Amino acid sequence: MFLPVSASIRQFARAVTADRMAGDELANAVMAEAARTGRAAGATRAELFREFILKWREIVASDAPPKPFSNVEYVKSLGPLPSQSRLVLLLSDICGLSQRDVEYVLAPLTKPYEELLAEGRSLVKAARGAHTALIVEDEPLIAADLKDVLENMGVKVVGQARTAEQGAREAVKKTPDVVLADYNLDGRKTGVDAVVAFHDDHDCPVIFITGYPDDVLKGDDVEPDFVIVKPYRPEAVQAAVAHCLDTMRFTTIDGELVNGDVQ
The missing domain is CATH 3.40.50.2300 (Response regulator)
Structure with a gap:
């Protein structure tokens, strides 16, 4: 059993930004763009996650100055995405995506999926100190x-x-x-x-x-x-x-x- 599609992209966005409000702003922007282009109704979780990743990469890589107070300026201020090993962990173990979907969302992968997932899961086993x-x-x-x-x-x-x-x-x-x-x-x-x-x-x-x-x-x-x-x-x-x-x-x-x- 999984979260509804809109809730899934919201959860993923919150995790990537490490903030509820920041994540919701970006999730809403992705959903609004999908609705504008007529793809929202039939979009799968993997397709929306892929759009989220591509848009983030595009904005961070662009040299064009963003408009003040825009979503583009906001994403640029966040910097690069978390490591692929952490993203694979989030998409696989929390969002429940299959290996095929994770590879599609994050393509191109910097390492084989299995290796990235193992690295991500090693983060879970790291010493927690006094948490x-x-x-x-x-x-x-x-x-x-x-x-x-x-x-x-x-x-x-x-x-x-x-x-x-x-x-x-x-x-x-x-x-x-x-x-x-x-x-x-x-x-x-x-x-x-x-x-x-x-x-x-x-x-x-x-x-x-x-x-x-x-x-x-x-x-x-x-x-x-x-x-x-x-x-x-x-x-x-x-x-x-x-x-x-x-x-x-x-x-x-x-x-x-x-x-x-x-x-």
């Missing part, structure tokens, strides 16, 4: 499994919560580096409610684990960095967590915009 996580999940068995998945990659789980309210309190108290939250909590509130309650006091990457992919990543004000669809694969969770922990949030350093640089 911490909070789990917000009302199903004890799933919470326990997620805890094992995180601890197997060297991430310490500093708190577990079963409700949105408890999750918000734990996030502010424990200040985790990343939050994993179920979208549908106790049938009344969602992971969004938890994020809304704590994001002003503690800003960190958020990953939703959900069986309701159609309800998320619509471009609303408060949304996760990643959405992993149930039933999830441990590799997908670990790849999403690794990317969140290994990349800097979109920020300004000495007046220059910086995106997704691996720390």
